[in-house]
Amino acid sequence: MRSFNYTRAEDVGNAVSQVAADKGAKFIAGGTNLLDLMKIQVMRPSRLVDITRLALDTIEETDDGGLRLGALVTNSDTAYHEQVEKRYPLLSHAILAGATAQLRNMATDGGNLLQRTRCYYFYDTDTPCNKREPGTGCSAIQGYNRDLAILGTSEHCIATHPSDMAVALAALEATVRVTGPNGERTIPLSEFHRLPGNTPHIDSNLGDDEIITAIDLPAKGFADHYTYIKLRDRASYAFALVSVAAALDMEGDTIKEARIALGGVAHKPWRKPEAEALLNGRQATRENFRKVAEAYIEGAKGYGDNDFKIELAKRAIVRALEQALEMEEKS
Structure with a gap:
């Protein structure tokens, strides 16, 4: 160091x-x-x-009926907060699927969004990596890429974003509040992280001189029908090969609204609203779930070691939607 x-x-x-x-x-x-x-x-x-002494460590109600997570609230305090568990259980479950209890006790909500990829080549300073040193090349494309992206990639980078929390926030359509020299602004979670394109070294649309102050959750939390599935090599302290945050708003057997977000497959939490819309007003059947899974993964590209992720992601989406459908009956 x-x-x-x-x-x-x-x-x-x-x-x-x-x-x-x-x-x-x-x-x-x-x-x-x-x-x-x-x-x-x-x-x-x-x-x-050091920002640990700043007054950004509370969880509060918002005027529109949502919840505001201070950027310095720890992941553990967020996951076990009474209102998060009750109103946004999808978020609580996603946080608890990540890291270890010790890390969750230290990691903050703002920091969770800003964590860097776990691509092997990003960590190996002896190999070329466009994310670490722009213009040097991407070793992963022709190298070992089992854990890496199948969606939204570019010729410059196939890294994935490692957060579980961010995947649930994407499905819930959270908003990130930031402050910089020019004052405060908000960034929809869907626009906070970036795809690699020609600038894989830039992870997010947060300015270098801006600080995350809070994450706002909307009033609608999908507390009745939800699930977070994390498929990984081992059950403890492993990053997702594929993860799925799924939430359904049901009216009888009909889906009023569906939300799906994927982790472990792209440079950012992967949302495809036009694919989700295929379920709106439809019956909650496996056939319809398979159709939306196909639409969600359309255009995916494997790079050899990670080819299996394409089929795995489709199956995970179907499984997640089925579990979300059954959640209320099990509770």
């Missing part, structure tokens, strides 16, 4: 000012991903701005 300066922010404005004044500065809160990357010199900030 290289040497760095350390300062502590007094408030949000001071935090933004410190980072804006030093292009090499990074915010640090839980540090569960950043510190690992610093140790192997994948990330080499000149300054760490």
Whole structure:
């Protein structure tokens, strides 16, 4: 790990000012991903701005009937919060599917959105990686790519985003609140993360001098029919090969609205609203679930080791929708 300066922010404005004044500065809160990357010199900030004392650690009701998650609320406190468990159980289940209890106790909600890919080549500083060093090439495309993306890829990168929490937030259509030198703004979760395109080193649409202050959940939480499926090599502390957040709003046997988000398959949580719409007003049958799964994975491309993910993702979508349908009867 290289040497760095350390300062502590007094408030949000001071935090933004410190980072804006030093292009090499990074915010640090839980540090569960950043510190690992610093140790192997994948990330080499000149300054760490400690934001752990900022007043961003509460969960509150919003005026529109939703819930606001402070950026510094830990993943554990979010998952076990009474209102999250009751109104947004999909989010609670997704968080608890990620990492270990010890990491969830440290990791913050804002930091969870900003964690970097776990692509082997991104972590291996002896190999070319466009995400780590733009213009050097993508070793994964012709290399070992079993865990990597099948959707939204480019010739420059096939990395995946590792968050479980973000997948559930995508399905719930959450909004990210950020503050920068020009004031506050909101970013829909669907627009927060980016596909690699020609700039795979840029993970999100958050400015370098902006800080996440909160994540807003809408009033509708799909608390009756939901599920989060995470398919992985082992049951504990493993990242998803494919994950599915599924939520249904039912009227009898008819689907009023469906939400689906995939993890482990793209550079960002994968939503395809036009495919979800195929279920609206339809009967909740396996045949209809298969049709939407085919539409969701249309255009997917494997790179050899990860070819199996295409069929796995389709089956996972069908399974998730069936489990979401049955959830109310089991509760």
